[in-house]
Amino acid sequence: MQVILVGLPGAGKGTQAERITASFGIPHISTGDMFRRAVASGTELGNTLKSYLDSGRLVPDEITIEVVRNRFKEEDAQRGFLLDGFPRTLQQANALDVMLDELQRPIDAVLYIHVNEDVLLSRLTGRRICKNCGATYHTVFQPPKQEGICDRCGGELYQRADDTVEAVKTRLEQYQHTAPLIDYYRNRGLLHQIEGEQPIDKVFEDVSKVLRAIE
Numbered sequence: 031m032q033v034i035l036v037g038l039p040g041a042g043k044g045t046q047a048e049r050i051t052a053s054f055g056i057p058h059i060s061t062g063d064m065f066r067r068a069v070a071s072g073t074e075l076g077n078t079l080k081s082y083l084d085s086g087r088l089v090p091d092e093i094t095i096e097v098v099r100n101r102f103k104e105e106d107a108q109r110g111f112l113l114d115g116f117p118r119t120l121q122q123a124n125a126l127d128v129m130l131d132e133l134q135r136p137i138d139a140v141l142y143i144h145v146n147e148d149v150l151l152s153r154l155t156g157r158r159i160c161k162n163c164g165a166t167y168h169t170v171f172q173p174p175k176q177e178g179i180c181d182r183c184g185g186e187l188y189q190r191a192d193d194t195v196e197a198v199k200t201r202l203e204q205y206q207h208t209a210p211l212i213d214y215y216r217n218r219g220l221l222h223q224i225e226g227e228q229p230i231d232k233v234f235e236d237v238s239k240v241l242r243a244i245e
C-alpha cells in the first residue's frame with residue numbers, strides 16, 4: 031500500500047510513522063530523515079542542504095524530487111511505502127503523480143494529522159531524538175524512562191538543530207506551500223483527517239482504522 035502523511039511540523043507524523051511501519055510492515059520514507067542523514071555524513075548533497083534544514087526553509091523541489099525518485103528504486107520500496115514529509119509543494123505532488131503512474135502504484139490514502147498551531151512550539155522545543163535508532167521522545171509528553179537515554183537501545187538523545195524557537199517560526203511560515211495539498215488530495219477523495227491532539231495511542235488507533243480498511 032502507498033500512504034502519505036501530511037500535517038504541520040510537529041503534528042506527529044514521525045511518531046505515527048514509527049508505529050505504522052512496525053504494525054503494517056511498509057517502509058517509512060521520510061525526506062527530512064534522509065536530508066538529515068546526508069547533512070550528518072557530510073556529503074556534497076549534505077553540505078548544500080545544511081543551511082535549508084537548520085533555518086527551516088524548504089529544500090528546492092528539484093533536489094527533493096530527485097532524492098525521492100532514487101529512493102523508490104530501492105528494493106524495499108517495491109512492497110509499498112509510507113511517505114512522511116513528501117510531497118510538500120504542489121510541484122512535488124505533481125512529480126509524485128508522474129512517478130507513481132510510471133511505477134503503476136496508486137496512492138491509497140493521505141492521512142492528514144490535524145492539530146492547532148498553538149500546540150506546536152512546545153511539542154517541537156521539547157522533542158528529543160535517539161542518535162542511534164532515531165526513536166522520538168518528548169521531555170513532557172513522551173519522556174524516556176531515564177533522562178537523555180533511549181528506552182529502546184540505550185542511545186543518547188539529542189535535539190534537532192531546527193527545533194529552536196526561531197527555526198520553528200520559519201517552518202510554520204513555510205507551511206503555506208504545503209497547505210494547498212490538503213484540498214488537492216481531498217478533491218481526489220484520498221484525504222483522511224485524523225485528530226492529532228489526542229494522546230499518541232489514540233491517534234494511532236484512528237490511523238490504524240483507516241489503514242486496515244485499505245490494506
Ligand code: AP5
Binds near residue numbers: 086167
Ligand atoms: P521534516 O523532518 O519533515 O520535519 P517537519 O515536517 O517539520 O516535521 P517534524 O519531523 O518536525 O514533525 P512531526 O510531524 O514528524 O512530529 P513528531 O512526530 O516528531 O523536515 C525537516 C526539514 O527538512 C524541513 O524544514 C525542510 O528544510 C526539509 N524538508 C523535508 N522534506 C522536504 C520536502 N519534501 N521539500 C522540501 N524540504 C523538505 O512529533 C513532535 C513532538 O511531539 C515529539 O516530541 C513527539 O513526542 C510529540 N508528540 C507527537 N504526537 C503527540 C501527541 N499526540 N501528543 C503529544 N505529543 C506528541
Ligand code: ZN
Binds near residue numbers: 164181183
Ligand atoms: Zn534508540
